[in-house]
Amino acid sequence: MLNSKKRKIRWTFVLFFTPVALWLLLLLILPHFELLRMSFVASEYAGKSGVTLENYFGFFKEVIYWRTFVRTAVFSVLVTCIVLAISLPLAFYVTKIAGVKIQGFLTVLILLPFWVSELIRVYGWMILLRESGVIGQFMIAVGLWKEPIEMLYNDVVIVMGLVYTTLLFMVVPIIGVMESLDDSLIEAAYDLGAKKLTIWKEIIIPYCMPGIMSGSIIVFMIALGSYLTPKLMGGKSSLWFTEQIYNQFIIYFNWNQGSAFGFLLLLLSSAIIWITLRLTGQKLSDVVK
């Protein structure tokens, strides 16, 4: 009796685990091993062969490569910080200030834009911001501008676009933890003499740290690995590192160089996440809970 029960549990485990294992193995682990191997092989396209570190040296030799790399990292951190700065008060308003009835409605409002694909959302911004776009024409019609101004294709717009596309991934986990924050904790701090800023610093933010960290990791990784938004809103001058990887694979057919770039990006995101977790004293296991 007991034996058959044991066997049943094992079978269900196998049933659920197999697709996950296959997915991880075939789509994640094997390709990465292949990319890792390729990144250490000299490019056939350039007429060379054999094991080499040249692909990695190439990255440091060419200024444009590592500058793009640093630029992408800095902008991604900036995007994460801006998203956090918007999400905290937003989540606080939804969970603590708005009434119970409006709360669900507000959450839907935040979710709504994300029912549309990223491409469409970015095109929406382009319709608004381009030289002959809605805002430009409006400003001319009102008489504030004499001639149309191109608002697309600059760094500010890239950051803004990324903030817009990633906001949800920060707001949702923060709303999740903030909902469980007992209002009386805030009142108790207020009662014990804390000012509003101190309450945020000492009570709300530390309490919401797991949500903040998981949101930050997701937003940072999405921003870092984003291709569409920087490309469309930044145009040719976007200089996002994913674009360099794309160029190596698709335009130069240099898969070996591209693989090396891919691995450098993976190392970068892992390093930044590790440092942030260490700095804030959080554990990855708590954050992904």
Added chain:
Amino acid sequence: MQIDLSVRNVVKTFGDFTAVDDVTFDVETGKFFSILGPSGCGKTTLLRMVAGFYEPTSGSIQIRGKEMAGVEPNKRPVNMVFQHLALFPMMNVADNIAFGLRRRGERGSGVNQKVKAILENVGLPDFGNKKINQLSGGQKQRVALARCLVLNPVVLLLDEPLGALDLKLREHMKVELKKLQQRVGTTFVYITHDQSEAMVMSDHVAVMREGRFEQVDVPQNIYNNPASSFVAQFVGDNNQFIGKLQKDEKGQFFVVTDDRNRYQIHPPKNLHEGDKVEMYIRPQAMIINPDDKWTHFNQVQVQVKSVLFDAANSRLIATPEHSNKELIVALPQNRQYDYIRTRDLIKIGWDPTSAICFSESGIKAYAEL
């Protein structure tokens, strides 16, 4: 005596609803003052106004003579122990207690010494490094008290802090809290719906109903001389009789109940012959098998409906002859009445002076009774 807290004609309305309706009281320095009332009577609203979380619609609140209108909670010399304690889960015990001190700009070894001293005072030495989720219910309680007391507030406000504890621990903490209050000498304002908590700990108890104070007095008087029908029902058990007041030729007053029983009573104040009245008699005032010679007693033949054994609080439920009225009679556990069984016919009696009368109010402390 100095007055620490003075509340004058305070009213608080939320839209059409009046939560606190013209409440006035004073609390002297070092006293334990309780506000006792059923849930929804406005006691929490009143406490939150003293703490500063609500502004009164009208009236004034003064703490040590200083007007509190417009003073924010973080600037008031009062602290509050919350119903669910509201300890900060991301800090350890010492940091929880030091929170208020640090907000005052205190730093360094002075803070540590104060934290250590107050932890010893509440009986939790060496608990400073513990996390909040490592503490038991009673320990959390003490940390919450310590976190407020370390700030030496003029008045400590307590919002039913014992509600979450189990019965045995609650009994223990009641005594503990009273001792602590006497030791530190801080003025306590305590709100509760538990009459036993209010009775055991308080110097003065205010009984509150629908936003108003029905009676403010020492616990003994609240119990023995309730000022209103509501207080008589809400505080302790009571038998209620509804009837008409009569007077015979000798000047003796009677209550004639709706089921036509006639009970002698003491001449009531402010009531006249023919008035509809509510009469209350405590279960303890009802004596089983009174002596036949005690002619001044009301003596009633009753049938026992059930024997409710509850240790020291054991009772009989009995109905008088020709009546469906259920009476609660105290059943002393001294073995003398062990023979009493359900459906037995016994005699009970009470001294008319122990009954108390009010003109009929129709108020029910508990809607389901």
